[in-house]
Amino acid sequence: MLALKHLRLIEAINDCGSITSAARRLFLTQSALSHQLVALETYYGVNLFERARPLRLTAAGELLLALSRDIMPRIEAAKRDLARLVEDKQSGKLRIAVECHTCYDWLMPAMDAYRTNWPEVEMDLVGGFHTDPIALLAEDKADLVIVSETGKQKGVVFNPLFRYEMLALMATAHPLAAKSHLTARDFASDVLITYPAPDRLLDLIRRVLKPAGINPERRYAELTIAIVQLVASRKGLAALPAWAIPSYLERGYVVARTITRRGLWSGLYAAAREADAGRAFHKDFVTTLREQAFMNLPTIEPLA
Amino acid sequence: MLALKHLRLIEAINDCGSITSAARRLFLTQSALSHQLVALETYYGVNLFERARPLRLTAAGELLLALSRDIMPRIEAAKRDLARLVEDKQSGKLRIAVECHTCYDWLMPAMDAYRTNWPEVEMDLVGGFHTDPIALLAEDKADLVIVSETGKQKGVVFNPLFRYEMLALMATAHPLAAKSHLTARDFASDVLITYPAPDRLLDLIRRVLKPAGINPERRYAELTIAIVQLVASRKGLAALPAWAIPSYLERGYVVARTITRRGLWSGLYAAAREADAGRAFHKDFVTTLREQAFMNLPTIEPLA
DNA sequence: CAATTGCATGAATTATTTTCATATATGCTT
DNA sequence: AAGCATATATGAAAATAATTCATGCAATTG
Structure with missing residues (x-):
């Protein structure tokens, strides 16, 4: 039983x-x-x-x-x-590409945890920004790609990792800080600070602002810490994953607010070539990613 | 998986x-x-x-x-x-009745093994010979009875333990020792030594001799060792479970032979009141009986 | 106190496990 | 070496078990 x-x-x-x-x-x-x-x-x-x-x-x-x-x-x-x-011991190789800048926060501890179980698997990070990271799989430049959307590409398998809330970040004294949650219109009159990525990869723009026809003035920063600094300096608003924020909130210069009443939730997926996705060391890596994420990021949710 | x-x-x-x-x-x-x-x-x-x-x-x-x-x-x-x-701790009680005399050989070690896992269960052996040991369950004089046949009695559950071969025992110099296996007729001309039990409980008689219309002269002994001694002294033949014999064969005064060409196999079952049979300490006792039997009796077989 | 969220549950569906009926080895015996 | 006895493999059918769907009910919150 x-x-x-x-x-x-x-x-x-x-x-x-x-x-x-x-x-x-x-x-x-x-x-x-x-x-x-x-x-x-x-x-x-x-x-x-x-x-x-x-x-x-x-x-x-x-x-x-x-x-x-x-x-x-x-x-x-x-x-x-x-x-x-059973498996061919030589071929254990994981070149990992990451679409989302903030992901390194949880990816590093996950890779450490995985290494203790699979010491013989060679891990590498594929650097640089790529407009179509999934293509790296077919080009044999990466073995596993972490993306924010599933797609139907033949030969590519997507595995859900987790979902997380995007929070709006603003200076402590910002007038919008009085609201419990922000709507699309609240972004209209302020500068929006984002990573220098195409709009289709920015959930706030793709799923909230664009549908509402709102197109705020933009400013770009490469690093999360720089984005937070600009927000604290009252240069504008930003949207970041809830799990990337706590350490910055502590200092008290910025506050975070829900976006729309129900919150703006995004998901992350691990994509791999179909041929690789079945292999034990591959599957176990995805499982480890999930486990470690849930262990380290308190605000995330399972992703159906 | x-x-x-x-x-x-x-x-x-x-x-x-x-x-x-x-x-x-x-x-x-x-x-x-x-x-x-x-x-x-x-x-x-x-x-x-x-x-x-x-x-x-x-x-x-x-x-x-x-x-x-x-x-x-x-x-x-x-x-x-x-x-x-979960269970009521007080009520763990196992009064065990045994139909077959030889059973004590494997029952004792099984009870020892069980006691280490269930120290609080009070075990007892119901002594004496009983013509209808199953009745002891209804009379509340035993909680578990080891018998050689299943039956359909309402309120009583039978659990198979194992099956074993009955071997014919004869003096080393006995003429029948030349045969690879004995048939019913081989028993006709010699004394048969058995436990003092009703014929229906003696598999050799019930399943081999009676169907063949053979009714040999009889002699009785209470103890296994006594039966073996009588056989060695050329007082007659006996039939004993294969697992009860090895220690006696070693001395060289008796030999064992298969009965009928396919062998005479019997089964043992644990019977209990339906109400008890579901309880964990009860089920575990039956499991332990089975496990210990297979561990200690090399010649037995699982019983479907 | 309406709205929301979460657990329970019966019925229907889907998936898995087991059996049945054989086919296919693998030895052993004569 | 042929034939017999015993074991494993396998496809299809049958039997069980697990999952979902649809919905009821209870607790919690704004």
Whole structure:
């Protein structure tokens, strides 16, 4: 009766605090997880979670969580060993290209974590800006590309990583700081500071300002820290991922606000050549990216 | 992909040396196990067993077997802990009745093994001979009865333990020792030495001699050692479970022969009240009986 | 107190697992 | 070496199990 999926279920619900969000992380529906949990609880005749939000483990649940934390790493290690036994050891190579500038924040720790499990895989970062990073796969200049959109390109597989909220950044004393959330029109009368990227890669412009016909004055900066500095100096507004902001907010020169009432959410995906995507060291890299992101970036959400 | 059933599969095949016999132990068909194994091997792209009889683990198989031996005991322990957390701790009580005299040989070590996992369960042996041991369950004089036949009694659940061969025992110099196997007629002209039990409980009589209309002169002994002594003293023939014999054969005064060409095989079952049979400490006792039997009795076979 | 969000649940659907019926080895015995 | 007994492999059918869909119900929030 007890299966590995049940252990994963318990870990996910415990981490996420709700069945709904755990379902997104496990790429299943809320209903499926609810059925699984109820079945397990019925079988053993105990509740594993107290049904209060956020869901909290009972003693019985803690017991299974402890089991999971004990054995799951051993199982993952064995699967890696098995894959290493089978695959051609030489060919483990991961040239990684990143579309989004801020991504390095979480990519570096993820690469470190991965290296301990796959020391023989050679990792490299593909530098420079590329208008069509996906093309790097076909050109054999990259093996894995992190992008903000899925697409249907033959021979290329997209794996969802996580979704995150884009927050508007403004100087502490800015008049818009009084609002709980900003709308498209709020951006009309101020300078917008962005990375020097095409508009189609800037979610705020593509999904909020352009549909509203708003086209603010622009200013560009290469580095996140420079963007924040310009905002603090009252040179304009910016939009950055929620997980890139906390360290800057601390200083008190800038504040962050939700964009539109429901928030502006974007997703990140790992793209790879179909031929590579099936290989164990590849799949494990994507899994590690996801795990490490959820571990290090508190504000992100699973991406269905 | 890798599931606990796969680990159990690998352990079973490794222990049994063949898929067919592993299938009996896991209460599945040979086909089901073959499909499972092929699927697993295909998924990882390695053979886990060399296809020569007996099936031998490859390096990849060894890796998974090591994983299994590492984590399965932890999982079983966690399940026990969970059951203990849930069940009424006081009521763990196992009064065990045994129909077959020779059973004590393997029952004792099994009870010892069980006690280490369930120290709080109170175990007792119901002594004396009973014409209808199953009735002890309804009379609440026993909680678990080990019998050689299943039956359809309402409120009683039968769990198969294992099957074993009954061998004919005769003095070394006995003329029948020249034969590779004995038939019903071979028993006609000699005394048959048995336990003092009703004929319906003696497989040799019920299933071989009675159908052939053969009714040999009888002599009775309470203890296995006494039966062997009488046989060695050329007082007659006996039939004993194959697993009870090896220690006596060593001395060289008696020899064992198969009964009928295909051998005379019997089964053992654990019977319990339906209400008890579902409880964790009960189920685990039956599992332990089975495991310990297979560990200690080399000649037995799984029982479908 | 309406609106929102999250969990539970029965029925329908989809996917997986097992069995059945054979085909295909692999030995062993004569 | 042929024939017999025993084992594994495999495709198709049957049986189970897992997942989704649609929706109800409860708790929480503005």
